[in-house]
Amino acid sequence: xxxxxxxxxxxxxxxxxxxxxxxxxxxxxxxxxxxxxxxxxxxxxxxxxxxxxxxxxxxxxxxxxxxxxxxxxxxxxxxxxxxxxxxxxxxxxxxxxxxxxxxxxxxxxxxxxxxxxxxxxxxxxxxxxxxxxxxxxxxxxxxxxxxxxxxxxxxxxxxxxxxxxxxxxx
Amino acid sequence: xxxxxxxxxxxxxxxxxxxxxxxxxxxxxxxxxxxxxxxxxxxxxxxxxxxxxxxxxxxxxxxxxxxxxxxxxxxxxxxxxxxxxxxxxxxxxxxxxxxxxxxxxxxxxxxxxxxxxxxxxxxxxxxxxxxxxxxxxxxxxxxxxxxxxxxxxxxxxxxxxxxxxxxxxxxxxxxxxxxxxx
Numbered sequence: 342x343x344x345x346x347x348x349x350x351x352x353x354x355x356x357x358x359x360x361x362x363x364x365x366x367x368x369x370x371x372x373x374x375x376x377x378x379x380x381x382x383x384x385x386x387x388x389x390x391x392x393x394x395x396x397x398x399x400x401x402x403x404x405x406x407x408x409x410x411x412x413x414x415x416x417x418x419x420x421x422x423x424x425x426x427x428x429x430x431x432x433x434x435x436x437x438x439x440x441x442x443x444x445x446x447x448x449x450x451x452x453x454x455x456x457x458x459x460x461x462x463x464x465x466x467x468x469x470x471x472x473x474x475x476x477x478x479x480x481x482x483x484x485x486x487x488x489x490x491x492x493x494x495x496x497x498x499x500x501x502x503x504x505x506x507x508x509x510x511x
Numbered sequence: 512x513x514x515x516x517x518x519x520x521x522x523x524x525x526x527x528x529x530x531x532x533x534x535x536x537x538x539x540x541x542x543x544x545x546x547x548x549x550x551x552x553x554x555x556x557x558x559x560x561x562x563x564x565x566x567x568x569x570x571x572x573x574x575x576x577x578x579x580x581x582x583x584x585x586x587x588x589x590x591x592x593x594x595x596x597x598x599x600x601x602x603x604x605x606x607x608x609x610x611x612x613x614x615x616x617x618x619x620x621x622x623x624x625x626x627x628x629x630x631x632x633x634x635x636x637x638x639x640x641x642x643x644x645x646x647x648x649x650x651x652x653x654x655x656x657x658x659x660x661x662x663x664x665x666x667x668x669x670x671x672x673x674x675x676x677x678x679x680x681x682x683x684x685x686x687x688x689x690x691x692x693x
Contacts, residue, residue, distance in 0.1 A: 362674075365674075365678060368678075369677075369678060369681055372681045372682065372684075372685040373653070373681060375685060375688065375689075376634060376653070376681075376684065376685065376688070377627075377628075377630045377631045377634050379627075379631070379654075380548075380549060380627065380631060380634075380635070380654065381625055381626055381627015381628065381631035381632070382545075382548055382549075382552075382554070382624060382625060382626075382627070383554075383624045383625065383626045384544075384554055384624060385554070385624070388554075388558075389540060389541060389544075392536070392540055392561075393533055393536050393537060393540070395562075396536060396562055396565055396566075397529070397532075397533070399562060399566065400566060400569055403566070
């Protein structure tokens with residue numbers, strides 16, 4: 342009787358690279374054996390019991406804070422602020438009480454920075470939106486005069502704020 | 512409908528979202544907590560990140576398409592939130608992320624929520640020596656006991672690459688511990 346014909350596969354299967362990985366896996370197991378199994382971290386005794394309630398309170402609080410403000414009310418409020426900001430800039434630039442006085446860079450920077458910051462971070466209104474609300478005459482009044490900023494002020498500003506002075510043309 | 516699909520359907524329905532979310536949190540909070548904790552080390556930081564993770568899950572669950580398992584998706588969010596947390600902390604303090612991690616490990620000895628022994632402390636220091644990616648792979652494979660296939664789905668890296676990284680990480684850690692012991 343030819344028993345070799347009766348030798349069937351046992352029906353077991355192996356991962357494709359089992360024998361190739363075997364040596365690596367044994368090496369890994371030996372190294373892992375010297376490592377602690379846990380981290381030693383602990384938690385407050387009732388932490389997980391309270392967690393869900395704390396989390397859902399936080400979610401509800403966050404959703405309450407982000408109430409929708411009616412668009413028309415917000416737009417009108419922002420337009421009002423924008424107009425006031427433009428008039429403020431105009432006052433600083435024109436300085437009607439003393440038209441011949443020049444505005445220093447420091448004064449101009451403070452006002453301009455605050456207004457620019459407001460426009461960047463607190464409103465979606467751009468200058469086009471504000472300009473739409475002003476007449477042509479009003480816009481013409483808000484113009485920079487050529488001699489408002491003296492040469493001395495320009496040079497001082499550049500020297501204070503320019504990192505690479507080699508860029509200055511002598 | 513399988514259990515997971517049913518849960519997802521409930522989470523994506525306005526009527527049952529909150530109740531389904533409570534179920535989700537109840538089931539996964541511990542696993543996600545410990546995963547986050549192993550990355551950020553401190554309990555208080557882990558608490559912050561876990562909250563941020565679940566808030567993100569709550570807000571994004573409507574966009575979950577089921578391309579991956581729910582747990583894999585959540586795990587990925589938790590991992591990203593942990594890394595973002597460390598990066599932000601480093602930026603605020605004007606230091607590197609390595610310095611943030613080093614400081615966290617060094618403060619373990621005085622941390623009320625660390626009850627480990629010297630060997631466990633040494634292990635944390637050994638892990639901290641690894642590059643960020645290797646640290647993550649080691650922690651997720653060794654402590655979270657994820658399979659390479661699960662890791663591959665979460666980290667979007669090949670199984671072969673993960674196996675190499677893990678092997679190298681274990682080698683470096685054991686070498687560090689042996690050197691420290693001498």
